[in-house]
Amino acid sequence: MGSRVEILNQGGFRSDGRRQFELRDMTIDLSQQGQADGAAVVTHGLTQVMVSVFGPREAKMRSQTIHDRANINVEVNIAAFSTGERRKRTRGDKRILELAATIKSTFEPVVQTNLYPRSQIDVYVQVLQQDGGLLQACVNATTLALVNAGIPLLDFVCAVTGGVHSTSPLLDLTLLEENDLPNVTVAMMPKTGKVTLVTMETRLHVDRFEEIFRLAGDASKVIHGEMKTAVRSRTSALVAAMGSGPRVGGGDSADKHGDDRMNEY
Amino acid sequence: MITYTSFPLPPDNTYNGSRQHHLDVAEDVMMELGDDQDLSEAGGSKLTYPGEPLTSSQAYMRGHGTYVDNEEVIASVAGTIERVNKLVTVRAIRTRYNPEVGDLVVGRITEVLTTYSFRGSNNLTPRCHVRQVQPRRWKVDANSRQDAVLMLSSVNLPGGVQRRKLESDELQMRTFFEEGDLLVAEVQAFFSDGAMSLHTRSLKYGKLRNGQLVTVPPILVRRLKSHFIALPCGVDLILGLNGYIWVSKHVKESEQEGEEGFDAEAVYSNQNDPIDDSTRVAISRVTNIILVLSSHFVPLTDTLLLEAYEWTVDQEGGAKDLLQEDVGNALVATVTARL
Structure with a gap:
C-alpha cells in the first residue's frame, strides 16, 4: 500500500469509517421541482443527483416517435463544480453520452412504454456532487422521479456498486475506493430479483464476481426499503392534503376515501 | 450474518x-x-x-x-x-391528464397543419406525397400524453352556424387560431392511438383573451357542475380538467356574442379589451391563490376559491404577499379548516 490511504485497515474499517458491507447515508427528496411531472434528489454519502421527469408528452421531434410505445429520452448534465477539480464537460462528451445510454437501457424494460404510443418521456439527470457510485445514484434517482411522475413501472430499480479489495468485498464505494478497486454496478428489481443492469469499467476476477453480485442483490433490497419509505411518506402526505379539501358533489369516490383517511392522520 | x-x-x-x-x-x-x-x-x-x-x-x-x-x-x-x-x-396521485369524452379542457395551439404545409419528415419522400389529404387541423397542447387534435370541421366558422368548409377557410386557418393561442374546448372523441380530438362548436368555447393561464396538477381539478366560474370580484375562471386554468376579466352575459350575431371578429380576436387596474389586481390575486392552493395540493372548487379570496381581502395584503410562505400557509389552514 505504501504511502497511499488504506482502503481497508487492520480493524476492518474503510477510509471513511465504514465497515465492509456498510452503505453510505442515503437521503431522498421527492418534492416538486418547477414544472416537472416528477422529480427526485438522491444523495449517497457525498454523491448527489437530481432527476426531473417530463411526460409522457408529445415528442419534440417527430422523428423520435415510435408508433407503438413511448420513447425514453435521457439527458445527463454533470455540473462543473461536482468533482474535486473543476472541469467543464460538454454535452457531447462521450462519457456523458454513455452514461445516458446506460440509464436509458436500464429503464426501457422496466417502464411500461407500450401504454403510451407515440409519446416521449424525458428524463433530465443533473449531477450535483460526485464521490463515487455515480451510476448507482443516477439509477436510483431516476426510479424515484419516474414513480413520482406517476409513470407505470414493473418494479423499482435499485442500483448499488460493489468492489473487491484483495479478497474482501466492499459495497457502495467512494471515489477513492472506486479509483483503486475493481468494481461492478448492479441494478436490480428487488421483488422479482431480475437484473436490469450489470456494468464494469475495470477487470474483476471471475471467482469474486459471484460473491459481489450476491451481496449487491442483498444491498439493493436495503435500498429498496429506503425508497419505499420515501415514496410512501410522499404519497400519504399528498393524499392527506387532498383529503383536507372540501367534498365535491358527493359522487366522486375519491372524496369519500379522502375523508375516511382524514381520521387516520 | x-x-x-x-x-x-x-x-x-x-x-x-x-x-x-x-x-x-x-x-x-x-x-x-x-x-x-x-x-x-x-x-x-x-x-x-x-x-x-x-x-x-x-x-x-x-x-x-x-x-x-x-x-x-x-x-x-x-x-x-x-x-x-x-x-x-x-x-x-400525480400523473398527466387522462382525457374522457365530454371533458372541458384549456389548451394551447402548438401547430397549424393545412393541406399546404410541407411536412415530409425525410428527403426521400417524393414531393407529390407531401401534399396530404388528411390534415386541415390544429395540434393543441392539453397537458396530456400526446397533443390533442382540433379539426377545422370542429370549430365554429364565421358567417352562419352550419355550412360547408370552403377552401378559403382552409387558407385562413391562421386567422382563427395561430401557434401559441389559448383556447377552451371540449373532448369530442379519441383516435385509435389514444390521442384526443377536441371541438369548439359552442359559443362557450373558443379563443381565450383578457386574462392569464395557471397550471396545476390535473388531479386537483374535480368534475364540477360548471367549469365556468364567475367570481363576484369581477374575475371569470375556466377550470380545465387538464389542470390548465384560465383566469380572466369578467364578461357580461349581454356582451357575449349571441347565436344570431355570431361575430368572427370578436370570437377570433387577438386584441385584449381594456382592463382596469382593480381587475388586474383581482386577476393576479386569484392566480396567486390558485398557485398557493396547488402547491399545498388542495383540490380546487368554486366555494373554496371564493372563501380564499374573501380571506385575502380581509388580510389587506397585496396580491403578491400571498406568495410568501407564512401567508400561504395561513391561507390554506384557514380555508381547509372552514370547509
Whole structure:
C-alpha cells in the first residue's frame, strides 16, 4: 500500500469509517421541482443527483416517435463544480453520452412504454456532487422521479456498486475506493430479483464476481426499503392534503376515501 | 450474518423510518398481508407503489395502474388502491391528464397543419406525397400524453352556424387560431392511438383573451357542475380538467356574442379589451391563490376559491404577499379548516 490511504485497515474499517458491507447515508427528496411531472434528489454519502421527469408528452421531434410505445429520452448534465477539480464537460462528451445510454437501457424494460404510443418521456439527470457510485445514484434517482411522475413501472430499480479489495468485498464505494478497486454496478428489481443492469469499467476476477453480485442483490433490497419509505411518506402526505379539501358533489369516490383517511392522520 | 447500518439521519430529512436494516426482517411479507386484508374490506383504500403485489389475478380483474405477473395483480404506479367489485385499480396521485369524452379542457395551439404545409419528415419522400389529404387541423397542447387534435370541421366558422368548409377557410386557418393561442374546448372523441380530438362548436368555447393561464396538477381539478366560474370580484375562471386554468376579466352575459350575431371578429380576436387596474389586481390575486392552493395540493372548487379570496381581502395584503410562505400557509389552514 505504501504511502497511499488504506482502503481497508487492520480493524476492518474503510477510509471513511465504514465497515465492509456498510452503505453510505442515503437521503431522498421527492418534492416538486418547477414544472416537472416528477422529480427526485438522491444523495449517497457525498454523491448527489437530481432527476426531473417530463411526460409522457408529445415528442419534440417527430422523428423520435415510435408508433407503438413511448420513447425514453435521457439527458445527463454533470455540473462543473461536482468533482474535486473543476472541469467543464460538454454535452457531447462521450462519457456523458454513455452514461445516458446506460440509464436509458436500464429503464426501457422496466417502464411500461407500450401504454403510451407515440409519446416521449424525458428524463433530465443533473449531477450535483460526485464521490463515487455515480451510476448507482443516477439509477436510483431516476426510479424515484419516474414513480413520482406517476409513470407505470414493473418494479423499482435499485442500483448499488460493489468492489473487491484483495479478497474482501466492499459495497457502495467512494471515489477513492472506486479509483483503486475493481468494481461492478448492479441494478436490480428487488421483488422479482431480475437484473436490469450489470456494468464494469475495470477487470474483476471471475471467482469474486459471484460473491459481489450476491451481496449487491442483498444491498439493493436495503435500498429498496429506503425508497419505499420515501415514496410512501410522499404519497400519504399528498393524499392527506387532498383529503383536507372540501367534498365535491358527493359522487366522486375519491372524496369519500379522502375523508375516511382524514381520521387516520 | 451480514448487517447493514448507515450514518445517523440529518434532522431535516423529509421522511423518517427505521434506518437499521436486518436482512431477515420480513417487513415486506407483512406489507402484503396488510394489503390483502384491506382489499377484502368493502370500499377499502390503501397506498401502494410499483411492484407491490395486491391480490391474486384469479379472484380479481386488473384495472389501470396494475399488471399481472405470475397470477398476481401487481401495482405499477404509486397511489391509492381502488376496488369496484372484482376490478382492482391503482390511481396515481400525480400523473398527466387522462382525457374522457365530454371533458372541458384549456389548451394551447402548438401547430397549424393545412393541406399546404410541407411536412415530409425525410428527403426521400417524393414531393407529390407531401401534399396530404388528411390534415386541415390544429395540434393543441392539453397537458396530456400526446397533443390533442382540433379539426377545422370542429370549430365554429364565421358567417352562419352550419355550412360547408370552403377552401378559403382552409387558407385562413391562421386567422382563427395561430401557434401559441389559448383556447377552451371540449373532448369530442379519441383516435385509435389514444390521442384526443377536441371541438369548439359552442359559443362557450373558443379563443381565450383578457386574462392569464395557471397550471396545476390535473388531479386537483374535480368534475364540477360548471367549469365556468364567475367570481363576484369581477374575475371569470375556466377550470380545465387538464389542470390548465384560465383566469380572466369578467364578461357580461349581454356582451357575449349571441347565436344570431355570431361575430368572427370578436370570437377570433387577438386584441385584449381594456382592463382596469382593480381587475388586474383581482386577476393576479386569484392566480396567486390558485398557485398557493396547488402547491399545498388542495383540490380546487368554486366555494373554496371564493372563501380564499374573501380571506385575502380581509388580510389587506397585496396580491403578491400571498406568495410568501407564512401567508400561504395561513391561507390554506384557514380555508381547509372552514370547509
